[in-house]
Amino acid sequence: MIPGVFKQFLSLPWQEVLTWPVLVPWLLGMVFGVFVGATPGLTATMAVALIVPISFYLEPNAGLALIIGVSFTAIFAGDIPATYLRIPGTPASAAATLDGNELAKQGRGRLALVIDLLCSCLGGLIGVVVLMLIARPLAQFALFFSDFEYFWLGVLGLSLSALVSRGSTLRGLIAAALGILISTVGTDVMGGVPRYTFGSFELLDGLNFIPVMIGLFGFAEVLRNVSSSQPMATSTIPSQETGVAKASVQEIWKYKWLVLRSALLGTGIGALPGAGADIAAWGAYGFAKVTSRNPEQLGTGAIEGVVAPTSANNAAVAGAWIPALVFGIPGDAVTAIVLGAMMMYNITPGPQLFESGTQVQAIFLIALVTQVLLLPAGLLGIKAFGWILRLPRRLVLTAVMVFSVVGAFAIRNSLFDIYVMFAFGLIGFFLEAKKVPLAPVILGLILGDLIEKKLRAGLISSGGDLTPMFTRPICAALVGLLVIALVLVPAVRWLRMRMRAE
Numbered sequence: 001m002i003p004g005v006f007k008q009f010l011s012l013p014w015q016e017v018l019t020w021p022v023l024v025p026w027l028l029g030m031v032f033g034v035f036v037g038a039t040p041g042l043t044a045t046m047a048v049a050l051i052v053p054i055s056f057y058l059e060p061n062a063g064l065a066l067i068i069g070v071s072f073t074a075i076f077a078g079d080i081p082a083t084y085l086r087i088p089g090t091p092a093s094a095a096a097t098l099d100g101n102e103l104a105k106q107g108r109g110r111l112a113l114v115i116d117l118l119c120s121c122l123g124g125l126i127g128v129v130v131l132m133l134i135a136r137p138l139a140q141f142a143l144f145f146s147d148f149e150y151f152w153l154g155v156l157g158l159s160l161s162a163l164v165s166r167g168s169t170l171r172g173l174i175a176a177a178l179g180i181l182i183s184t185v186g187t188d189v190m191g192g193v194p195r196y197t198f199g200s201f202e203l204l205d206g207l208n209f210i211p212v213m214i215g216l217f218g219f220a221e222v223l224r225n226v227s228s229s230q231p232m233a234t235s236t237i238p239s240q241e242t243g244v245a246k247a248s249v250q251e252i253w254k255y256k257w258l259v260l261r262s263a264l265l266g267t268g269i270g271a272l273p274g275a276g277a278d279i280a281a282w283g284a285y286g287f288a289k290v291t292s293r294n295p296e297q298l299g300t301g302a303i304e305g306v307v308a309p310t311s312a313n314n315a316a317v318a319g320a321w322i323p324a325l326v327f328g329i330p331g332d333a334v335t336a337i338v339l340g341a342m343m344m345y346n347i348t349p350g351p352q353l354f355e356s357g358t359q360v361q362a363i364f365l366i367a368l369v370t371q372v373l374l375l376p377a378g379l380l381g382i383k384a385f386g387w388i389l390r391l392p393r394r395l396v397l398t399a400v401m402v403f404s405v406v407g408a409f410a411i412r413n414s415l416f417d418i419y420v421m422f423a424f425g426l427i428g429f430f431l432e433a434k435k436v437p438l439a440p441v442i443l444g445l446i447l448g449d450l451i452e453k454k455l456r457a458g459l460i461s462s463g464g465d466l467t468p469m470f471t472r473p474i475c476a477a478l479v480g481l482l483v484i485a486l487v488l489v490p491a492v493r494w495l496r497m498r499m500r501a502e
Helices: 002-010 020-037 044-055 060-077 079-084 096-105 109-142 147-164 169-183 209-227 244-254 256-270 276-291 304-319 321-327 333-344 358-390 393-410 415-433 439-461 473-501
Strands: none
Touching: 020 044, 020 060, 020 358, 044 060, 044 333, 060 079, 060 109, 060 304, 060 333, 060 358, 079 096, 079 109, 079 358, 096 109, 096 304, 109 244, 109 256, 109 304, 109 321, 109 358, 147 169, 147 276, 147 439, 147 473, 169 439, 209 393, 209 415, 209 439, 244 256, 256 276, 256 304, 276 304, 276 439, 304 321, 321 333, 321 358, 393 415
């Protein structure tokens, strides 16, 4: 495998890509990605959609570098407000709020973000290498997933969210069920019947994910801070940190195998059409908690809780290119937009793209170099947003409110989404007061629509027969993992805690 990597590395078109007409828009796009990704409500998909029209005026390599640079940078930059303000900048950053924000409260926010940045670069590099080596086999495996396999994958993801959440598993399952219930609001796509709309025209399209997420994490955090007894004139987060670079490298070396496992898992999930970096981040976080020696520490400011999701989300961005390049099937919304841009350049994704090899090698090289350029771009973003640590809490909370309102409104230019954000802020504040975790609510909202559609489509294709849900090989494997997650893992955790107590 290693000789194959070096062989492809040497054959990459360095002289065609590393030129100033390509590098200038490339670097400007990454700066733009930092700004968009770090602004709550402005997703990586939105950043790519905004930049694509500009790419049409550039040569193909420059246009692709612009788009790829924006997508990778925006995914990382979303972790900046997730760590400092507990507001995920992008959906893929929601998992980073659990431990990243706790570390920031402990005065180690800059350490968390530097580790985040390094893991994002390493995860992206691993994902691109995997993309170069096993694009065809992994994409072919993804084609074996029918509707039933996607159903069980979604159920497994929700089960992991219940396990990784702080508190009891029962509360995690209640939160996941609430997220699924929220996802059913709107018009039934398959039946065309309004559900839980209560006669509201705005609810016919359902509840948009971004305002709900901003409300649960952002506005709820404002309410929690306002209701606390801490003086509003004090700084938001302790900011005295020294030796961050050395400590970050040491922590990553300590968890080097977790970085590798999370990146490989993220690449595999990203290669499944429709999965995306957000599901990859949650999956890696859940896997880290299941395999951790101290699972009870995740969610309280554990380095493992930062390493796992941030290594997986950028790897998932690379993994999403596997079905996109080999079969022309977009792995997520970002690659769907990029496929449209490639066709505008007369680049047709599919097996024939690998016959000549020139253009696909340029894409590989752009993706590799982007991970290196992400380091200075990410450090710039961390430094620019670090001034938040020195501000009094009243100013930071005001800024959080402004970001929350603007982020909720920016998706559809709708005042209704602002009302949704406020409503779910109150719900999030109530749930946290009752010690019900918010993370499973978000994942239930993300996966609820997928689970319902895949189950109903699968039952229609099988004529109502439930047998294929359990007899298909991949379904059986996923059901087995589900049983292990819900039965054996809690049992092993209980036995371990009892042995420690004795």
